[in-house]
Amino acid sequence: MSLSPVKRLILETIWMLNKPVKPVEVADEVGLGFPTVMMHVIGLAKKGYVETVKKGYYVITVKGREVLGLPTVDGEKAKQILAYVPVEKSFHFYADIGKPLNIYAAGLRDFCDKIQKVDVTSIEFHLNRGDFEAWFTGLGDAELSRKTAFIKELELSGEELRRKLYEVVKNRCEELALIRQQLSSA
Structure with missing residues (x-):
């Protein structure tokens, strides 16, 4: 499954931040507007690449790590x-x-x-x-x-x-x- 460049950037940023993040933090980090980032985060969540851990906070999922091509570490x-x-x-x-x-x-x-x-x-x-x-x-x-x-x-x-x-x-x-x-x- 390929991602658009913007979705990939947002997913990589959530992965890079390595903690539960609000979309506004991601927007600040990548230099995009909040509405744009929020729209893409919702799309990533629908595909199962990110999930909410508490209201308004998102983390990357195993499926999200896989789509980025990250190896599994046992x-x-x-x-x-x-x-x-x-x-x-x-x-x-x-x-x-x-x-x-x-x-x-x-x-x-x-x-x-x-x-x-x-x-x-x-x-x-x-x-x-x-x-x-x-x-x-x-x-x-x-x-x-x-x-x-x-x-x-x-x-x-x-x-x-x-x-x-x-x-x-x-x-x-x-x-x-x-x-x-x-x-x-x-």
């Missing part, structure tokens, strides 16, 4: 993504080509901690080159890779970029930890 996959990696597979931060900062992240949670401390120019450098996306894909997290590509499209910089990247990675770590926990309690 407990084992979540465990693999959250695992520590050896130094040679760690993410190594650079200020520029040939200018290592001698800071590396040995896993997704470690990455989340390091991006709060590393110089923001390093974050800008790696984001613009697609390094974060490639590393997340290497960890097996295609969804986080796509979210990072989405952040790149926002053309953020400085502390605003750091905040957004941290928020997305932190939320993803929490989401994966819940999925992994369901595996161990099963």
